[in-house]
Amino acid sequence: MNAVHNPMGLKLALALSWLSRARGVNLQSVVADRVHTDSRSLRAGDLFVALRGERFDGNQFIAQAKAQGAVAVVRLCRPAKRNALNDGLIEALRDVFQNLPPEAGAAVVHGEGDHFCAGLDLSELKERDAGEGIHHSRSWHVALNAIEQGRVPVVAALHGAVVGGGLELASASHIRVAEESTFYALPEGTRGIFVGGGGSVRIPKLIGAASMTDMMLTGRVYNAQDGERLGFAQYLVPAGTALQKAIELATRIATNAPLTNFALMHALPRIAEQPADHGFFTEALISSIAQSAPEAKARVRAFLEGKAAKVQKAG
Ligand code: 1HE
Secondary structure, eight states: EEEEEOOOHHHHHHHHHHHHHHTTOOTTTHHHHHHHHHTTTTOOOEEEEEEEEOOOOOOOOOOOOSSEEEEEEEEOOGGGGGGOOOOOHHHHHHHHHOOOHHHHHHHEEEEEOOSSOOOOOOOGGOOOEEEEEHHHHHHHHHHHHHHSSSSSSSSEEEOOEETTTHHHHHHSEEEEEEEEOOOEEEHHHHHHHOOOOSHHHHHHHHOOHHHHHHHHHHHHOOOOOOOHTSSOEEEEETTOHHHHHHHHHHHHHHHSOOHHIIIIIIIHHHHHSSSSHHHHHHHHHHHHHHHHHHHHHHHHHHHHOOOOOOOOOOO
């Protein structure tokens, strides 16, 4: 992939190394001194974090965005292994999403190379006993919960293989943008294992339990068009444009009132699982909390005074 040198990124790398020394944390996996040409939609002040999946003792990632409403772009950088998720990469995802700086208003996750993610790194699939297997699966739950139940909405930019644990990662994001090259599969069935990264909870919510069962029993692979129709992705875009589209969406999401984003990430999924009567009650509570924020009042006033954009007809 064509890479260009980025002076903003270099400054960021210096800031990160200062932070690392100041706080005594290990930032070796945060590589912020290069931004690839396909990240050109990034603005100065946005954050770029490349995760290479090395494992460190007690590693921790504290990332520093430069501007309010910045977009944090998190890239899986193991293209030689098709971004297969080893334990180091899972820990890195957990640490980055648990430590996003307060300035970040939205995030994007994507993969370097020809594929988004080939799922669990099968070379690490050791002879675990049942107890170890439970802890391994729970470590994925913590990392992917940090994405789904974190502080900011996350947009996944998908291309190539989105399989196994890669599909579990994508389904922990809040919006998925897929390129034409995308294909979805759950090869766990054929490998003699089961999903362990929250897939059995999240994937049926996107495509239904019957379709997930079919994928795992038969090894069925969905292409980008069928995957979008089925509910994996909300956007289907031409080759080479998913990252750009995801950053565009995240940039817009970052301008929303933070309480609205919070309600969408944390209240809506809970309301959807509540009995209707409980759902109506929770909705009344969260909507009144969101409305009472000074920012909400200012936005409504701006519209009434003709200073805010109208809703446009769909193109
Ligand atoms: C890997 C992995 C991996 C590639 N773990 N090393 N996931 C799977 O069962 C998917 C397995 N991977 C594939 O089917 C294919 O690699 C792809 C369709 C994703 C890409 O094909 P291709 O032709 O571009 O790449 P490749 O030649 O197959 O792979 C390149 C290298 O990446 C090769 O290593 P090399 O040392 O020979 O160069 C592959 O071995 C390596 N590689 N995928 C380890 N997954 C929480 S539970 C989740 C459970 C799961 O996710 S199960 C599903 C696992």
